[in-house]
Amino acid sequence: MSGSNDRWARVKDVFNGALARGVDERPAYVASACGQDDGLRAEVERLLAAHVAAGGFLEIAPPSMTGQRIGRYEIGARLGAGGMGEVYTARDVELGREVAVKVGLSPGDDSRLLREAQHAARLNHPHICTVHEVGTFDGRVCIVMERVDGRPLAELIPPEGLAPDEAVRYGIQVADALAHAHRHGVTHRDLKSANIVVTADRRAKVLDFGLSRGLAAGQLEDASTSRAPITADGALAGTLSSMAPELLRGHDGDARADIWALGVLLYEMTTGRRPFAGATPFELCASILHEAPAPVPARVPAALRHAIARCLEKDPRDRFAQSEDACSALEAVPLGAAASSSWRRRVAAAAVVLVLLVAGDIAWRMGSRTQPGPGPGAAGRPAIAVLAFENLARGEETSWLSTGVQSMLATGLAQTPALEVIASERLQEVIRNTGSASELARRAGARVAVVGTIAQAGAAFRLDARVEDLTNGRIVTATSVTGTDLFALVDQLTTRIRDGLGVRGTEDVRPVAQVSSASLDAYRLYSQGVDAYLSFQLDLAQRHLEEAVGIDPAFADAYLELALLSGPAGRPAERRGYLRKAAEHAGRLPERRRLLMNVEMARDEARFSDAARTLEELLAKYPDLEAVSTLGMQLHSPVVGPMPDDERLLGIQRRVAAAHPTSAYVRNNLAYAHLYAGHYDEAIRELESAVRLAPRQAYPLDGLGEASLLSGSAAKAIEIYSRALAVDPGFSFSRRGRAWALGVLGRFDEALEEDHDAPYLTAVVLARAGRYGEADVTLAGAVRTARASGDMTRLAGLHLLSAMLAVERRQYGPAIDACRLAEQTLANVPDARRRFSLGLLELICGVAELTGGRPAEARARFERQRRIDPAGLSGAAWWHHALEGEIALAEGDLDRAAAAFARAEPPRKQFFSGLVEGSVLSNDLMLRDGVARLAKARGDLPAAIDAYRRLLTFGPDQRWVAVFEPRYVLEIARLRAQRGDGAGARAEYRRFLDLWNRADAGLPEVVEARRALAAGASR
């Protein structure tokens, strides 16, 4: 041991010594330091090579702030990194809002940056990303700012430029932002399309106001004289190409340098190109200083072209004197559709003035040809998306209203079964993934969206809402309500939007306060609680929700959220309590929530048929709830559900999939419902589309592999599993699947190479290869692991497998011992899961008794097996017939055996999901040759041979997905020998020995085959 320690110490020394030297010097150093010790040298060289190749191996984005807390901010995921530092999501726990935090890269003298940022924190404008707070943490500058979800404007500009009205729309927003900042003495200094984010509702937000230090003098000099090629999308290139000539000349720029940058931005938006370009920084600078940009195409309105030219005057004195002037010039550009932007701007400027400048106050009616409509949503109903409202008040105590009003309005609108309302959860997901409104429309199935603003004056609120056509940004209808009672305002809004959309079937709709809470405080806490839940802050969510029911003890929806929260948190008693409370006040729930509550309650209380009935109702009315798909699986899966029902499961999954055409998860569930029902082609079709929907996930491919295997194509399954593993090498289901498929083809050695951590499968394959010794060791290890982890279901399965392996070796004692262990273990398994294994247990144990010559015991098992939940055994009743056949065969009652064996085949192919041990066992049951043994007993040798051949041929007609069974080859050999077919028998014996070439020494089967071959050879 000390020898190995010494050795390691030397490896360490030389390795560290080498790293302390330059790359060039290392080989010589290692050679001299190792002297004659070639082994040492090889080891150090191996490690040095690994060091070079390792790259970011094991490195976790250092030094991540995630999970830390800075003051009242809990830092979340890292969003990105830039020259100045890293940006993280964060949560303000006091105000319960999401923010972004920019953390300076390194501790150092950033006092100027700090001052500038504090300056910028004074800005408050709808098109400026607000800086909430500035400070230092651990010596690093931290800037807490508004979290803006969207895409950089730079990415939204197509090669040919934006439509003029779009360019003007964003131009006005940015110019207005500049004007606001300049009034407060803050200049941007690095305004460019990469620094502007456009949100899903097409609002531009300028980032990093006053935070740029621009380019330091030295940097600028380097850059402007550099003749190295510019990388097109590098940050330097972006910054340089937006720089005003006076900055390049080394002057301190003022607000007019920002106006120049606005000109560059407008030019880029309208033409898709930047006004100045060059292959090197030097050329670029020369172009900015001396050249006039290529003219803006004539299709662009003249007023816009003039405004751009005015911004891009080389002499700052010739540009617009103030950004307000640029803004006015842009507003004067004659464009119809741009009006909505200016409307928004004025609302922001004077929140209490009731002005509505809408592009036509048109109430859209369904069926109208001239105006765009919501269009059928994924559920087949008109679909409408409700986005978070912009809160112009910006007061911290009212910041929750942004999502609060959104959820109130969604609640109000969603009461109309005729309308599909896509609520925040799904929307936020789509926006985060794509950042694009039209993508949102496509994915979520909505063509129209409600967007709006909240303004506050004293106690009065004003809500402005517009229904926008997401495909073209046009306003379908717009409305505005004012008053002090927020609930009443939302109800008015609900009615007007519904009328505006011409939706009928509104007679059952109740005021929002009646289906939630009449207390604004309670609703606020509820809304904050739900937000916290969605961002995984379960403790915070629970606190808010508990406070909400503290204020309003009849707030049913808050109780339901609390119940949904406490279930997965492992607090079943609390869950039941909250569900009871929700039920007490069920009258206060909107219908879809009430139905969901009823399903959850019924499941909790094991009233499964009630649960199923309510699920049907939920499905009929709200098929767009993804939860319905999951609940369907949980209730009706033939593998784990308490109410196995193929047809119903299929019906549910079909409906939900129709409502969620783009959800790979739901499609995967639908495919499995088809698989359970034996519809292989349909399952494969659905899985193929799931693969297209989620190409970077392994699970749809894994499902496809399974479906291919079940449909009888093992080779194809192997290929597909390999594809799944290429997507995600860690997806061990696919390793297991591939091992199984290889086993089915008799490729035992390859199957055993798969590292899938499924010891029972390894044990089965080993035993098929005659390697019982290794199989026993594998099983013993698996038993220890299962026992240590307390997994009783698994443990029972392992004991059963031991019993089966003993039965096939005709070892009565060990078989009965293993059966007893399995029985004792199963007594500790919950009922629903136990049922699945019991039938199999009685079969294997019954046959064990028969092997031991105890038919009476076997009969007793048969009787017991009959009593296992006969209603639930639809898929497993064949086990019962199999045991009946075995008993009859042992008793010589061949007719009864024939009748029983005819029904002793599974009604559908044995799937291998769910309880894996159970399916491995039932698939690989050596006893599945009952029909062959019966034929043999009747003396019909050709029929027996034929039956064995069928069992050995894997294909579409095969009922079992079993690992290849060499013992059946041996049986054929015996039968052919019995028929006097010596040559045929010898071939089969040889095939058997080939399959068992690594079998344990001295197994009677091997001895028999060798003897038979030797006898044949001597003949």
Place this chain on the structure above:
Amino acid sequence: MLQQWSAGRPDALERLMPLVYGELRRLAASYMRRERPDHTLQASALVHEAFLKLVDQREVRWQGRAHFFGIAAQAMRRILVDHARAHASAKRGAGERPVALDRVDVAADMPGHDLLALDEALTRLTALDAQQGRIVELRFFGGLTMDETADVLRISPATVGRDWTLAKAWLYAELRPPDR
């Protein structure tokens, strides 16, 4: 209990392990419950969250904090490895979201790599060089910085840096043979 422990009660250390393990597991499970596409489960985030949860920071001296992270890194390793094992044998296609399962691999920041293999290799490395094994555990499973790691082990950050570099190279060589 952490207070006792920072006051030098060695038996409190052993008793703390199940507590930390339990809390981390609970956190991990609740994080995975409502899966969001943008969400990955970061070991360091969980460890820090558990710390906030279990310990009132104001009352624990720095040494207690360092020890906590030492224990938590070990617990996190167990959880991720246990989960990887369970993951390999969990049921599928039956109401459970398969997406949720493969997220944890991402969580360990080991895309395309087998956590179980790493665990085994790390055990071998620990036999060879206990300090290096510990450093990898703290850095990788606990998400600790170099300085935090140095504090926990009471060695200099420079030593941590050197050992970490060699340990990474060794593990890399173990897990990815050069001929592949």
